[in-house]
Structures are given as structure tokens and as C-alpha cells.
Amino acid sequence: MSNPPTKSHKKAPNSAPNKFYKGMALILIGLLVFVAIILNMSVFKTYPVEGTKQKLVIDNGETYTGFIDQLAKDNKVSFPILLKLYRKFFIDETMKAGVYEVSKGMSVREVLMMVSDADNAQMNRILVIEGTTTKQLLKTLKKDQYVKAEVANLPTAEMLKALNIPYEHAEGLFAPDTYFFDKGASDKKILMDLYQRQMKILDTAWEKRAQGLPYQNKYEALIMASIIERETSVDRELRQVSGVFVRRLKMGMRLQTDPTVIYGMGDNYKGNITKQDLRTPTAYNTYTINGLPPTPIALPSKKAIEAAMHPDDSDNIYFVATGNGGHKFSANLADHNRAVQEYLAVMRAKK
Incomplete structure (x- = not known):
């Protein structure tokens, strides 16, 4: 007796791999969407412009890192790290100083590219x-x-x-x-x-000058301003330095200011001045001449010019560097000598 024919059964396909691939595809799509969103918030974000066009000033020495950090600080972009990565891999040049014109609708990426080429600058x-x-x-x-x-x-x-x-x-x-x-x-x-x-x-400044200044004309005031400019870079000291030199002029005391010696040395100045330099007469050596030098010795700022016209009203006729920034002002030689010794002590300690 023969066995009845068996009914064949096809094996159902395994759906697990399909679900896995579908899941991976969804994750990948999600990641792509996420990346697109954050790129749109940083690299491809529209650069904020007031009106249809706006000037963008890039200063000498300004860097992409600093520029991007400032954009983030001002809440103009998100994810600044992405901008820095984009710059690292796609922009080989440094930022170029100049004035650029940013048009409405430009992306941050386009702006970053633009400021890498000085030829794009509208002004110099x-x-x-x-x-x-x-x-x-x-x-x-x-x-x-x-x-x-x-x-x-x-x-x-x-x-x-x-x-x-x-x-x-x-x-x-x-x-x-x-x-x-x-x-x-x-x-x-x-x-x-x-x-x-x-x-x-x-x-x-000349029209608004203080009374009793020892200048014969505004050009002499400009000369004084240039000396003040070269003597201190601390704004609060400008009028104090001016006061010292104005009082010296009134007393008939020599100005004895090193910047005038340096200017008079011209190309012979190599970074240091010696006692011999102080003794060597030039038209600008205020250790050997009375009064002001014949011309300014530098380009004075507006602040220095105004200081020359408005010296302080103290009794100081001396000053010396402190060694820690700024100067110590004195009204008599004894106090000045002590200030000099303090300065020398500071310099020895630094060495």
C-alpha cells in the first residue's frame, strides 16, 4: 500500500532582515535630516543683514575663530563648531582685512568664503x-x-x-x-x-585751550602733543605728562625726554639709547637743547593734542616708569629719585 502523497509547504520568507534594513534606513534618514537642520542653522544659515546690503569690516589680524565665536555670542548662528570645521576643510586662506558688502540672502558660508579674498573687499x-x-x-x-x-x-x-x-x-x-x-x-x-x-x-583744540600755555602758536602745541603721545600709552596719564612738560617749559627747565633723543638719532637708533646718546647734541635732543624740538616727533592722536592744550594742575615736574605699566609722578627731586630706585628694584626682580 503506497503512502499518500505529502503536501509540499513553502517556507515563509524571514521578515527580520527586512525590518532591520528598514529601521536602518529610517535612522539614516533621520540623521540626514538632523544634519541638514543643524547645517541650516550654522553653515547655510542666512547671514543677518539690516536692509538689503550691509558693510562688514574685517580688521587686521582678525581670525575666523574669533569671528565665528562672535557670531555665536551675538546669537547669529548656532553650532559654531561646524563653521570652524567647514573653514578648516574648505577655506585655506586667512581672513583679509577690508570692508566687505554683505547682501541680503547671503549665507554664512558665502560670507566666510568672501572675506578670505581681499579682492572681494569694497574698500581699502x-x-x-x-x-x-x-x-x-x-x-x-x-x-x-x-x-x-x-x-x-x-x-x-x-x-x-x-x-x-x-x-x-x-x-x-x-x-x-x-x-x-x-x-x-x-x-x-x-x-x-x-x-x-x-x-x-x-x-x-587750540580754540578751546587753557589759558597761560607756554606755546607761541598751535604748531608748538602739536610738537608737545607728539612728545606726550610718545611718552605714555595710558590715556589717564596724558594730561599728567602734559603738565610735567608745560611746567618745565615755564620754569626754563629742559624737557629731557627720551623719545626726542630717539627721533633725533634717526636710523642710528638700534633699540637702545646710551648715556653718550643723551649727551650727543642733535636738533631734537631735549637733554642738550632748551625748549621744544623744532618739529613734532610722531603723529599725535586727538587725545594727545587735547592733553597738550589742557595740562593737569598738579606740581609734578618729574615722572618715571613704574615697571608694571604706567608712571610715577613727583613734584621734587627727592621723591623722583625714590621712584627711580623703586623702578630699578622692580626691573631687577623681573630679571
Whole structure:
């Protein structure tokens, strides 16, 4: 007797792998959506612009890290780490100083790319540091590829004539500040602008000057301002330094200020001045000449000019560095000598 035929059964397909792959796909899609969201909040976020266009100023030495951190601090972007990673892998250049134009609708990524190329800048940034010299200013203009050369290479007398400046010496006549000029602006235009600004500052300060100052004219006040500028970088000391030198002038006491010696040494100055340098006469050595030097010794700021016009009303006629920033002011030689010894002690301790 034969066995009845058996009914064949097909094995049902295993659905577990399908569920796994579907799950992984959903996770992947979720991750992609999440990444897209955070990228849209950082790299591809629209850069905030007031109106249709906005100027963006990038200063010398400014870095992408600092720029991105500031954007995050101002709540203009989220996930700054992503911007830093994007910059690391996709932008090889550093930020370039200049004035850029950001249009409404530009992304943060586009802005980061734009400021990596100075050719994208709409204007050229000219930095004139207070206390530097006209010689240094002219050197800056000569090196700037966006400044058209016209007068900076001329001898001083010819340059001043071309600028219609009624002085024989160029020092101190140009206002230090940060400026923005059109690309291709001539050095003549730039220098004329800086000169006019300095004269306006000087004229205004001269009109409002204190009574009884020992200056014969505003140019002598400009000379004093340049000395004050070079003697201290601490704003609160400007009027104190001014007071010391004004009282010395009134007393017929020599100014004896090292910056004038350095300026008179010119290219012979190598970073230090010696006792012999102090004894060597030059037109600017206020250890060997009476009164003011013949011209300014640097480009004084508005604050220094105003200090020259408004010295403090103390009795101090001496000052010396403290060694820890700033100066110690004294009204008599005994106190000054003690201050000098304190300074020397500080310097020995630092060594």
C-alpha cells in the first residue's frame, strides 16, 4: 500500500532582515535630516543683514575663530563648531582685512568664503597708528597695492607742495586713525584727507585751550602733543605728562625726554639709547637743547593734542616708569629719585 502523497509547504520568507534594513534606513534618514537642520542653522544659515546690503569690516589680524565665536555670542548662528570645521576643510586662506558688502540672502558660508579674498573687499582699510611717524605712514601707503602712487615717493618738500601744505616738515601733520578709502584712491587724496583732519582737530583744540600755555602758536602745541603721545600709552596719564612738560617749559627747565633723543638719532637708533646718546647734541635732543624740538616727533592722536592744550594742575615736574605699566609722578627731586630706585628694584626682580 503506497503512502499518500505529502503536501509540499513553502517556507515563509524571514521578515527580520527586512525590518532591520528598514529601521536602518529610517535612522539614516533621520540623521540626514538632523544634519541638514543643524547645517541650516550654522553653515547655510542666512547671514543677518539690516536692509538689503550691509558693510562688514574685517580688521587686521582678525581670525575666523574669533569671528565665528562672535557670531555665536551675538546669537547669529548656532553650532559654531561646524563653521570652524567647514573653514578648516574648505577655506585655506586667512581672513583679509577690508570692508566687505554683505547682501541680503547671503549665507554664512558665502560670507566666510568672501572675506578670505581681499579682492572681494569694497574698500581699502588704511591703519595709521598713533605715535608712529610720517615716514612709517608713507611706507605703509607705498606698500599698499590698492593705493595709487602719486606723491609718497617725492622728496618731502615736493610732496608738501603737491599737497598744498604750508609747512617745511611733514612730521605730525596727519591724523592717526583707521580709515577706509575706495580701492585705487591715490596717496595724494589719502594724505590730504589725513592732513585736513589733523588740522581740524588742532584748530578746534587750540580754540578751546587753557589759558597761560607756554606755546607761541598751535604748531608748538602739536610738537608737545607728539612728545606726550610718545611718552605714555595710558590715556589717564596724558594730561599728567602734559603738565610735567608745560611746567618745565615755564620754569626754563629742559624737557629731557627720551623719545626726542630717539627721533633725533634717526636710523642710528638700534633699540637702545646710551648715556653718550643723551649727551650727543642733535636738533631734537631735549637733554642738550632748551625748549621744544623744532618739529613734532610722531603723529599725535586727538587725545594727545587735547592733553597738550589742557595740562593737569598738579606740581609734578618729574615722572618715571613704574615697571608694571604706567608712571610715577613727583613734584621734587627727592621723591623722583625714590621712584627711580623703586623702578630699578622692580626691573631687577623681573630679571
